[in-house]
Amino acid sequence: MNDTFPKFLILNAEHFGDRPAMREKDLGIWQTWTWREMKDEVFAFAQGLAALGFKRGDKLAIVGANRPRLYWGFAAAQCLGGIAVPVYADSAAEEMQYVLNHADIGFLLVEDQEQVDKALAVQENCRALKHIIFDDPRGLRASNHDGYGRDGDGNGGHINRCDDGHDGGGISLHDFAAVQQSGRDLAKENPEFMAHEIAKGSGNDIAIILYTSGTTGKPKGVVMTHDNILITSVNSATQDNLTEQEEVLSYLPMAWVGDHIFSYGQAYVAGFCINCPESVETVANDLREIGPTYYFAPPRVFENILTSVMIRMEDAGAFKQKLFHYFMAVANRSGIAILNGESVARKDRILYALGNLVIYAPLKNTMGFSRIRVAYTAGEAIGPEIFDFFRALGINIKQLYGQTEAAVFITAQPDGEVFADTVGKPCPGVAVKITDDGEVMYRSPGVFHRYHKDEAATRATKTDDGWVMTGDAGYFDVRGHLKIIDRVKDVGHLGNGTLFAPKYIENKLKFFPQIQEAVAFGAGRDFVTVMVNIDLEAVGNWAERNNVAYASYQELAAHPEVYAMILKNIERVNQDLSADQHIADSQIRRFLILHKELDADDGELTRTRKVRRRIIAEKYAMLVEALYSKASSCHVTTQVVFEDGRQGEISADLKIADMPV
Known part of the structure; x- marks a missing residue:
């Protein structure tokens, strides 16, 4: 055997x-x-x-x-x-x-x-x-x-x-x-x-x-x-x-x-x-x-690839840009339907075939995706525009939901049932249920044996009959697909009782290529605020094209035009939030751009690039309080660890911006 x-x-x-x-x-x-x-x-x-x-x-x-x-x-x-x-x-x-x-x-x-x-x-x-x-x-x-x-x-x-x-x-x-x-x-x-x-x-x-x-x-x-x-x-x-x-x-x-x-x-x-x-x-x-x-790649990899493609297109000649945008419009109109095996008008099918010859196939070859039959992404939510971009090119990218304790697979999207806002249906051999409190639980052959040297944590996570508490809040939609909202422990309420799901807000912000990381605050407060990390490659390229001079990440992050760019991104997120009556009051009121990138070596992220929310709240407590005061700026000194293990300090006066009401 x-x-x-x-x-x-x-x-x-x-x-x-x-x-x-x-x-x-x-x-x-x-x-x-x-x-x-x-x-x-x-x-x-x-x-x-x-x-x-x-x-x-x-x-x-x-x-x-x-x-x-x-x-x-x-x-x-x-x-x-x-x-x-x-x-x-x-x-x-x-x-x-x-x-x-x-x-x-x-x-x-x-x-x-x-x-x-x-x-x-x-x-x-x-x-x-x-x-x-x-x-x-x-x-x-x-x-x-x-x-x-x-x-x-x-x-x-x-x-x-x-x-x-x-x-x-x-x-x-x-x-x-x-x-x-x-x-x-x-x-x-x-x-x-x-x-x-x-x-x-x-x-x-x-x-x-x-x-x-x-x-x-x-x-x-x-x-x-x-x-x-x-x-x-x-x-x-x-x-x-x-x-x-x-x-x-x-x-x-x-x-x-x-x-x-x-x-x-x-x-x-x-x-x-x-x-x-x-x-x-x-x-x-x-x-x-x-x-x-x-x-397989986490959403950030696909986001970086798309950002790189768009940056190269902005540097291309006028004819190439026009050709690219025309055939991408064709792909957006019919590419996903063709990938799903659905009926498409003959004219669009012919145009898509032509687009594949001159745009899609060369682009996929440049990315290394010419032969991909199945691709997965997981770990964070992926922006719908990013997800649809790759599927429109004919790349069969799907989403899955998993955990270390499950040997990855809990749910995954079957072919023909791929949606940007879900993580799919239970995988073969996996049973999934939602508790009365909204927490996702599962049982499968992949359920871990135990936590090493931690019986208490094992008992708190896994029931005697093999069901595992994921710690994630979610629900099944009418299609039978699972949707993940946030970590159960992170879901809270504003002072007025409005639902506050920080990860949901952060993911919407990270859909923008200019934003690499975001940390939202608001539980028990009167309104929501965020700290933002800019994406140095995306924003740096923008700065180069717009003749914005800078000498360091810190200087670029503090630039007024960068603040204006991030403000527009947050405005779009607020528009999305306002359309949902359950979280309309969770719109972002104030924000700041951090002077340094959040880093695993500084204890702010895990080695898999997940935000350590509690540590960040403690480390930048003075910034959090400033966001909830009437201050327009705040001085901060942060200890950092360099690659060679040496420690140092970075100081900055951070601007705090108010969102238009």
Whole structure:
């Protein structure tokens, strides 16, 4: 029975042996591993881990960008009955330390020197950690870090802890290739070892611990079994008819549950190929080269792509602009209907075909979307105009709703039932209900096993019969589609009793390309106010075209013309809000533009870019109070953390603007 990932790996090596399983772009060249070759790589590393003492129940933390060897680490640990624990690559050393300690990590697989250095910075506080294995040796072979030395051949080293009264010992540093070689040596001595270890595994075994983003506090470790991931992957792959022919670009954080499903779970059950970009900077170019057939991106990525397209069109000649706008009008009129298989007038169908030849197809090729068969977005609401733009081009982008605790899939939009204002219907095998208080609950094969070391949180989230409280407020519309309003805990009321849903308001603001982030306030107050982060690329491009000079983000954000631009955006949001009698009084009365971008390193956002509302309210309490006073400005000094870990301060006098009544 194929109920674990290692068993699926063996199956795929037999059925799809010579088909590509994974690619990585290195120095501009795509390197490919077939399923058969990948199985050999995974087995060699697994046996190497065993030679280091890794045993059933042990945990392997994995830190770095999307790299084949790091993905192999998941399967290798699971071959031995171990548990993979991915950590966000951009985590600060202290954040990494929290996960290493909370999960009792004994083995750490990292991408490069940067991650090694972070681990060494906190090694004295990570008493369970014994082995660090690195993928990229650059900077490690010749360097002589304080606190540890390396063997001359680069195959291993020993790091001594400072003795502070504990049990002593040290951390061993290993090259990934050397660990694999020791694994191959072990295989010669005991050729049946891997088969026996894999046979011991079952679907009920713990496969992975995925840490939440920690929006309201410390991240929680979500414990998932093989069954949780595999059954959900099978159901979702079946729903979208995914096959071994798919191509996926794996560029999202490996520690995020979405990447684990799209680049690992579904890849193993369907047998398709995942592609690791060369770097974060080359993702757009690598996307064009691969031309994925199956794609996921959060709304902000689609928003940035559309912004980039419109910026380029503004710089194009008059004829090209006229041609673009004419055929986009054709697409907006008939493209979505054609995509849905609906009836369209013969004239419009002919015009759309012509538009595809001269505009749509070249544009999709430029974006890397020429071959997309299924695309998903989730995490935040996506602007209807943005959503419809891509669907009008013939790109089958749909929305889904999910959580880490559900192994992603709770609801998704079926083909032919795609609407900008919903997140779809319950996925196969998933039951969804709404409580009397309006909270969304679900039960599915993907429901998490437990929160690691947190029985109280597990009981508060999951009922004895397997129903999970999402913490989201929502309802089903007449079409049977789920609509999400806001987080239950964030939904409040103004002083006059009017419903206040901050996320709903923030999402409407973020539909504008000039606004990257927004934080709304109003619970218990007389009116609503917001803090805004401008999008530096979009607003910076506008400034360049309009000869608006600026020297920094802070200077651009404070420019009077930028304030006027944001005011117009807020006016449009207020018009939308005024049309809904339930939230008409939630119109925004005052706003300010922050002098710095909200940043995860400063604790203002999670690693998945979610706003930490409570922390922002506390950190900028003086700004909140100023928004609710009659002040026209407020001085603020903010502590920031730079990329190298140094701390500093940014001071500014922020203008507070009133909306026209």
